[in-house]
Amino acid sequence: MSTLAAQPFDFVFELPHTALVLIDMQRDFVEPGGFGESLGNRVEPLQAIVPACQAVLHAWRALGGCVLHTRESHAPDLSDCPPAKRLRGAPSLRIGDAGPMGRVLVRGEPGNQIIDALAPLPGEIVIDKPGKGMFYATDAQVQLQQRGITHLVFMGVTTEVCVQTSMREANDRGYDALLLADCTESYFPAFKAATLEMVSAQGGIVGWVASSTALLQALASAGPAASAPAPQSVLAAAAGPGQAPR
Ligand code: C5J
Numbered sequence: 001m002s003t004l005a006a007q008p009f010d011f012v013f014e015l016p017h018t019a020l021v022l023i024d025m026q027r028d029f030v031e032p033g034g035f036g037e038s039l040g041n042r043v044e045p046l047q048a049i050v051p052a053c054q055a056v057l058h059a060w061r062a063l064g065g066c067v068l069h070t071r072e073s074h075a076p077d078l079s080d081c082p083p084a085k086r087l088r089g090a091p092s093l094r095i096g097d098a099g100p101m102g103r104v105l106v107r108g109e110p111g112n113q114i115i116d117a118l119a120p121l122p123g124e125i126v127i128d129k130p131g132k133g134m135f136y137a138t139d140a141q142v143q144l145q146q147r148g149i150t151h152l153v154f155m156g157v158t159t160e161v162c163v164q165t166s167m168r169e170a171n172d173r174g175y176d177a178l179l180l181a182d183c184t185e186s187y188f189p190a191f192k193a194a195t196l197e198m199v200s201a202q203g204g205i206v207g208w209v210a211s212s213t214a215l216l217q218a219l220a221s222a223g224p225a226a227s228a229p230a231p232q233s234v235l236a237a238a239a240g241p242g243q244a245p246r
Helices: 050-062 083-087 140-146 159-172 189-204 212-222 232-237
Strands: 002-004 011-013 018-023 066-072 125-129 151-157 176-185 208-210
Touching (some): 011 176, 018 050, 018 159, 050 066, 050 176, 050 212, 066 140, 066 159, 125 140, 151 159, 159 176, 159 189, 176 189, 176 212, 189 208, 208 212
Parallel strands (some): 018 066, 151 176
Antiparallel strands (some): 002 011
16 A cells, blocks of 8 residues: 555555556657647647656556556547547648648557657557547556556646546546646646646545655655566456557
């Protein structure tokens, strides 16, 4: 059992039953020339969280913790992209259009890959999600249940869109969810600040918020014993697709 200082109160978790979730740390959002920039946003603030995300990811992996990555992505024929999503607004590139990193938000394209610094390792879960939330039209729930996961630690982008939507979906499904404040970012600072507040408000109506430092301290005191060996069936299920698109 590990405990860390969080808002609105301490977050208590067991590493073998907790997954680290990285939401949409893909080139489309984090690098110039992608979907995020095509919407008129500056990507630099999102790049600034990468070192903190890396520190947590490395510590988590060192203890053998479960890791789940998501990518916001659509099938090449866009059959899973509602016209309302594709046609909304006036971006310089729409979903499916050819951009500097290939077709925007399309599975298998260079821009749809998770950035090198946080690239999934073989055996880590990779969820391609057509929506903003990680559970909508995906098998995330099945994958987590197979591994006995009850708690989620969230990092990624953007705070108020895909991260918050995924946390709300997780909360409704009964997961205890923690958001690491310095490992998530928005193109809009005020939206990030509001999300951090609304997640932990009202006694943690969506979940908890803490710093990566607090989590790293909790992991350091947990040590290798926190990572129980996985049963054979779970190890078999964990041989996931890595970075390969589904
Ligand atoms: C957005 C996301 N912002 N990953 N996607 O469209 O938050």
